[in-house]
Amino acid sequence: MVRKWWKQLSTDWPTLTIYQRFESVVALALTLLISLVILVALIRLFVRVVSGLVFGAMNPLDHMVFQNVFGEILTLLIALEFNHTLQYVATRQQTIIQTKVVVLIALLALARKFIVLDIDQIDPVTLLGLAAITLVLGLTYRLIWEPDTRTKAPQGPYR
Numbered sequence: 001m002v003r004k005w006w007k008q009l010s011t012d013w014p015t016l017t018i019y020q021r022f023e024s025v026v027a028l029a030l031t032l033l034i035s036l037v038i039l040v041a042l043i044r045l046f047v048r049v050v051s052g053l054v055f056g057a058m059n060p061l062d063h064m065v066f067q068n069v070f071g072e073i074l075t076l077l078i079a080l081e082f083n084h085t086l087q088y089v090a091t092r093q094q095t096i097i098q099t100k101v102v103v104l105i106a107l108l109a110l111a112r113k114f115i116v117l118d119i120d121q122i123d124p125v126t127l128l129g130l131a132a133i134t135l136v137l138g139l140t141y142r143l144i145w146e147p148d149t150r151t152k153a154p155q156g157p158y159r
Contacts, residue, residue, distance in 0.1 A: 027086050034083045038076060045072050071116035078108045103141045110134050 013021065049069060052058025058065055085101045110133060117127075 031083055031086045034079055034086065038079045038083065041072070041076055041079070045069075045076070067116050067118075071112055074108065074112035074115060078105060078112065081105055081108065100141065100144050103137055103144065107134070107137050107141065110137065 016024070049058065052065075053060065060066065060069075081101070082105055085098075085105075110130065113130060114134075117130075119127075
């Protein structure tokens with residue numbers, strides 16, 4: 001990945017503006033930093049889950065344990081998606097982070113919030129607010145995605 005990025009950047013470097021060079025270097029730095037955070041979080045999650053299961057300290061059928069483990073897994077998935085998006089910017093495949101991806105990451109974060117939410121401790125107004133935000137982000141994602149699907153040529157035998 002780094003080799004591919006470096007080759008692409010060294011080829012494009014003379015034609016890039018100063019800001020494009022700055023943007024590429026910042027995107028690479030953020031990618032490396034987030035990759036390090038993901039790696040450390042993955043190792044800690046792995047050690048926690050394996051040691052908890054082996055030594056019997058963690059009951060995977062316990063609701064709170066299930067919520068915590070899957071909350072941490074979703075956090076890693078959100079970080080991976082964010083890192084993947086930054087790689088497009090770093091390799092100059094995209095010059096900006098697309099709104100669709102930001103909305104999708106926000107939806108993933110809300111899904112994580114609902115999974116780790118303790119329903120007995122949440123205020124109904126807060127739950128209603130989270131539901132409203134989820135609905136609005138879902139509709140936004142659908143509206144953003146809609147133009148792409150309408151402009152594509154029909155595929156398959158029933159054109």
